[in-house]
Amino acid sequence: MSNEVKNYDDSQIQVLEGLEAVRKRPGMYIGTTSLRGLHHLVYEIVDNSIDEALAGECDCITVTIWPDNSVSVQDDGRGIPSGMNEKLGLPTLEVVYTVLHAGGKFGGDGYKIAGGLHGVGASVVNALSEWVEVENCRDGQRYTERFERGAVARPFKCEGSSEGRHGLYVRFKPDPTIFEETVFDYDTLLTRMREQSFLNAGVKIVLEDKREGLERCEVLHYEGGIISFVEYLNNEKRGTPIHPNVIYMKGERDGSIAEVAMQYNDSYNETIISFANNMATIEGGTHETGFKSALTKAINDYARKIGAIKGDDKGLSGDDVREGLVAIISVKLTDAQFESQTKAKLGNSEIRTLVDNIVSKKLEEYLEENPSAGKIIIEKAMAANRAREAARKARELTRRKNVLEVSTLPGKLADCNEREARLTELYLVEGDSAGGSAKNCRDSRFQAILPLRGKVLNVEKSRLDKVYSNTSLIPIIQALGCGIGDDFDIEKLRYGKIVIMADADVDGSHIRVLLLTFFFRHMKELIEQGHIYLAQPPLYKVHKGKALRYAFSDEERDMYIEELGGRGVESERYKGLGEMDPEQLWDTTMNPETRTLLKVTVEDAVKCDEIFSVLMGDMVEPRREFITQNAKFVENLDI
Ligand code: 28F
Numbered sequence: 001m002s003n004e005v006k007n008y009d010d011s012q013i014q015v016l017e018g019l020e021a022v023r024k025r026p027g028m029y030i031g032t033t034s035l036r037g038l039h040h041l042v043y044e045i046v047d048n049s050i051d052e053a054l055a056g057e058c059d060c061i062t063v064t065i066w067p068d069n070s071v072s073v074q075d076d077g078r079g080i081p082s083g084m085n086e087k088l089g090l091p092t093l094e095v096v097y098t099v100l101h102a103g104g105k106f107g108g109d110g111y112k113i114a115g116g117l118h119g120v121g122a123s124v125v126n127a128l129s130e131w132v133e134v135e136n137c138r139d140g141q142r143y144t145e146r147f148e149r150g151a152v153a154r155p156f157k158c159e160g161s162s163e164g165r166h167g168l169y170v171r172f173k174p175d176p177t178i179f180e181e182t183v184f185d186y187d188t189l190l191t192r193m194r195e196q197s198f199l200n201a202g203v204k205i206v207l208e209d210k211r212e213g214l215e216r217c218e219v220l221h222y223e224g225g226i227i228s229f230v231e232y233l234n235n236e237k238r239g240t241p242i243h244p245n246v247i248y249m250k251g252e253r254d255g256s257i258a259e260v261a262m263q264y265n266d267s268y269n270e271t272i273i274s275f276a277n278n279m280a281t282i283e284g285g286t287h288e289t290g291f292k293s294a295l296t297k298a299i300n301d302y303a304r305k306i307g308a309i310k311g312d313d314k315g316l317s318g319d320d321v322r323e324g325l326v327a328i329i330s331v332k333l334t335d336a337q338f339e340s341q342t343k344a345k346l347g348n349s350e351i352r353t354l355v356d357n358i359v360s361k362k363l364e365e366y367l368e369e370n371p372s373a374g375k376i377i378i379e380k381a382m383a384a385n386r387a388r389e390a391a392r393k394a395r396e397l398t399r400r401k402n403v404l405e406v407s408t409l410p411g412k413l414a415d416c417n418e419r420e421a422r423l424t425e426l427y428l429v430e431g432d433s434a435g436g437s438a439k440n441c442r443d444s445r446f447q448a449i450l451p452l453r454g455k456v457l458n459v460e461k462s463r464l465d466k467v468y469s470n471t472s473l474i475p476i477i478q479a480l481g482c483g484i485g486d487d488f489d490i491e492k493l494r495y496g497k498i499v500i501m502a503d504a505d506v507d508g509s510h511i512r513v514l515l516l517t518f519f520f521r522h523m524k525e526l527i528e529q530g531h532i533y534l535a536q537p538p539l540y541k542v543h544k545g546k547a548l549r550y551a552f553s554d555e556e557r558d559m560y561i562e563e564l565g566g567r568g569v570e571s572e573r574y575k576g577l578g579e580m581d582p583e584q585l586w587d588t589t590m591n592p593e594t595r596t597l598l599k600v601t602v603e604d605a606v607k608c609d610e611i612f613s614v615l616m617g618d619m620v621e622p623r624r625e626f627i628t629q630n631a632k633f634v635e636n637l638d639i
Helices: 010-024 035-054 092-098 122-127 186-199 226-238 286-305 318-322 349-369 371-399 432-441 464-468 474-480 506-522 524-528 554-563 582-590 605-617 621-630
Strands: 060-065 071-075 129-138 141-148 151-161 167-174 204-209 216-221 247-253 256-264 271-276 325-332 425-430 447-452 497-501 532-535 540-544 547-551 570-573 597-600 633-636
Touching (some): 010 092, 035 122, 035 186, 122 129, 122 167, 226 271, 226 325, 271 286, 425 506, 447 474, 497 506
Parallel strands (some): 425 497
Antiparallel strands (some): 204 216, 247 256, 256 325, 532 597
């Protein structure tokens, strides 16, 4: 401990207390200290550059991930004013990076509209970083400063000429004592940077990864703004557009701005992504409700006008008019109110009216001026309506108790004795032979078996009525007992764990991904609540004489060959579950004491939505594997 007495003046004390508060309760400032919070640090810094771009002062923002997992952000804006902050007696740059909420450019005519978490600003990033290096080029001069865990480590200094460069360069390394994980995910940053370039038409963002073996670079630059966003989502093979142009609507009132871009494609899913001040509002809110009510009314009015719906026919539902729709809603307002703790649901009621008025007026105009597109859109909604009606009838059939049986449990189901759902497991087993082995070896007290029959339907390309009439999905729906879609009620779920057990080959992967698509599209809460698992059968049997080992990877196989003494050791690749006798199947894959189950989680629903709609939309054999690697699995040693 140095014996010099540091005499802090009160402004420095205020600074240190502020940053200490951030380090003590980081969750208060960036939501979480998980991977999501780690990436928020980047968003906060980039948001300040985007504000500079929105002020028309910056053309290019470069985000770089370095080998040490530090990140730098460079803009070519004006740079932070190089003078002193009179009140605090500190350089403006230092104030922006050490005083909470000091960096935002609030007030005046510009909004702080790019606030990641409402513009907590650079000082929070600084407090939560092991170190931050800042280089500020302003009025031909280059200034630098270094911070460590928020405190000044190398004082503000003018290094001389900026050689004609201007703008701010910030490189920071998140503090590993704060963040559980400190390895940045390129795709996460890419998704967000792409979003920001769509939401801020014309802003160019360069993302580069300089980590060993991960070198790559992407330039994100869309003059078309959210129109390009819709085109991108449709080009992502979510489906083929069914009318030529993206419908674009914009309006403002009392200083708030609302923009909507929408286009229908030939898929059966709806993709509506909404933003408030450039932040994704994943729980929706008043802008989305305004949009949905105006859309349903405008489509029904037009359907009646062209005679597609007559007299007292029932109208089209919200689901009908949104089938196949890709829409982006972006609102910018100064006093955004959020309803939920996660700040993901917009609450301003005036915004509902604003969006409703804009969409009602502009969509009616579009349909009037584009009758051929209007007719296509109406026909799709009518077809959706007919299919929904058919599904309702089919659903009644699966619900209705069969007079001969007390309940409609499937015949192939070997149920378990335990009735308390959370203690039980249902194995969905590929093929009758594996199903037979599983029935023989299971612990019938708490393990139920349902052999899968026939080809599991690709629900991505099918409407609900097809799901209700698919012979391989009906038994699953009946065995689980909790219904699907609007009918889904997790309280009625009959098992705690649903384990997909299929061969470790391409066909098994295909079945896995078809079932995951079905669960994701029609029983998503099962995944969100952590009920869905993948069984992990062994890949290899390694043996020498009586000694026998099961290997779950090539590395493990080699290890066992080594362990059993290279000569005379044999190893066979299991082709499928059917090759194991019941005892082996029990020991390796079903016995809770010795098995490993992979719990399927939906780390990022939007990402999984993209994966399922892109790859399930137009399946290509070799890419089936891609999905089973990408729906995020968290290895869960089942105890
Ligand atoms: C890599 C991250 O943070 N860029 C920034 C500016 C520009 C100005 C500014 C920033 C403090 C309170 C005024 C310059 N000239 N990139 C960035 N670029 N902050 S942060 O001003 C903040 C001052 O208000 C700037 C004229 N006006 C504003």
